[in-house]
Amino acid sequence: MKTLQKFCAATALAVTALPTMAADVTVEIQNITQGLYFTPIAAVAHTPDTSLFEVGEMASAEIQEMAEGGSLAGITTVATAIGADMLAEPTAGPLAPTEKVAGTFMTTDGNSVLSVVAMILPSNDGFIGLDNWEIPTEVGTYTIYLNAYDAGTEANDELVGSGEPGMPGMPAPPFLTLGTGGSGVASTEANATVHIHPGNIGDDSLTDGASDVTNSIHRWLNPVAKVTVTVN
Amino acid sequence: MLNQFKNKPFRSALLLALPLAISACSDDVREVEVPVEVIVEVPAPEPVPVDVSYEITVTNLTKGQPVSPIAAVLHTDDDSIFTVGEVASVELEQLAESGMSEGMLSLGMTSASGTGPILPGENETVTITIQDVTDANLSITAMLGNTNDAFTGLNALDLSTLEVGDTWSGVGRAYDAGTEVNSESAETVPGPAAGGEGYNPNRTDTGYVAMHPGVVSSDDGLSTSVLTVDHKFDNPTVSIVVTRTE
DSSP states (O other): EEOEEEEEGGGOOOOOOOSHHHHHHEEEEEEEOOOOOOOOEEEEEEEETTOOOOOTSSSHHHHHHHHHOOOOHHHHHHHHTOOOOEEOOOOSOOOOOOOEEEEEEEOOOOOOEEEEEEESSSSSSSSEEEEEEESSSSEEEEEEEEEEOSSSSOOOOOOBOOOSOOOOOOOOOOSSEEEEEEEESOOSSSSOOOOEEOOOOSSOOOSSSSSSSBBSSSOOOOOEEEEEEOOO | OGGGGGGGGGEEEEEEEEEEEEEEEEEEEEEEEEEEEEEEOOOOOOOOOOOEEEEEEEEESSSSSBBBBEEEEEEOOOOSSOOTSSOHHHHHHHHHHHHOOHHTTEEEEEEEOOOOOOOTOEEEEEEEESOOOOOOOOEEEEESSSSSSSSEEEEEEOOOTTTTTOEEEEEEEEEOSSOOOOOOOOOOTTSTTTTTOOOOOOOOSSSSEEEEEOOOOOGGTTTTTTOOGOOOOOOOEEEEEEEEEO
């Protein structure tokens, strides 16, 4: 098990009288899929009046960057700007099927909700998401199952391509076995807001067909991740 | 506790006079009486076992996946019936590849079996009874018949807070045993859609239990698949209602 590195957004933490007390929280995230990988995960405790993403709204540039290429640079900047506490290990390797990662942080007064994001591989702009989950004040262990979301920022062509935001295609890291020569599943994104991901289509050819992903390996059903939160 | 002494055996010392034959030599036999102290354990009255029973109703929510006869198991925290990310037991492999539940039913403290497959839209209620244990975990497993190695069920539901008359309602999702690759071929899917092979001890898939990715089917682009759109499923696959009846 890897330990998430702790980022302390200390600069933004002015001492203000907020109703929620600091909490010692352990967050464990498990990839429960059979054939997908997750890019390094960000677990962010923040105030309830902010959010990393909202279903039905346009994704931020930072979410787009995370969902299309796995980068946490923008999310880290946002987390600092909103005075969030963040658990992340941006340089970690991918979280392989059924692997877990965990970390513990002391949340700051007022940072009473938890959000979690990481890109799903292979996908064009799929990500696992937890949006403003209220951290219980009672000591105990809590389990949350996450769905796969589509950032709505890129057409799901399912072709090997780019992980740069705004560029078509999927990033193709070497640990994925992907095909080539696909003709493209979709050329447009009909819903430009964050929505539940329709799933990969894939095909059963590594050399042609519509998709460069494999339909018997790279599809999924929700949920795709299990988050275990322990309030210590 | 009032009855704590009932569980302790009473000890009584009895003096018994036993005739002993002591042989000194071949023609000189005397009988003497030797007092011997014998400890006799008188068993305490056994406390009357109290039945703890649960009614479990499983409903098949899928379009076209028969659910094999369910294996319901009551077990302790230390027994894991299945764990996402870990290697499936042989008992689970047998259930997930063929629907044979004998192995799964042998696990845990006690178990109960369904009487037959639960067809789409149908349900079955089984009763499971254990004596004196009110904090067991309940796990349920059953194969989705028209797949290679998919199973549904419930993983270690903590029953300790369920009082008599209480009901827990939930759902079961689809898991993949990770023991047989999802070829969906006629030769490897045992359900009525194919009639292929059931359990095969060779392991040909990822090796670990995970959430099932769903069946692709021939209608949706897997040329080797004997399955059609009729066999596709999504989560949840079953609903589960557990009522403690005594």
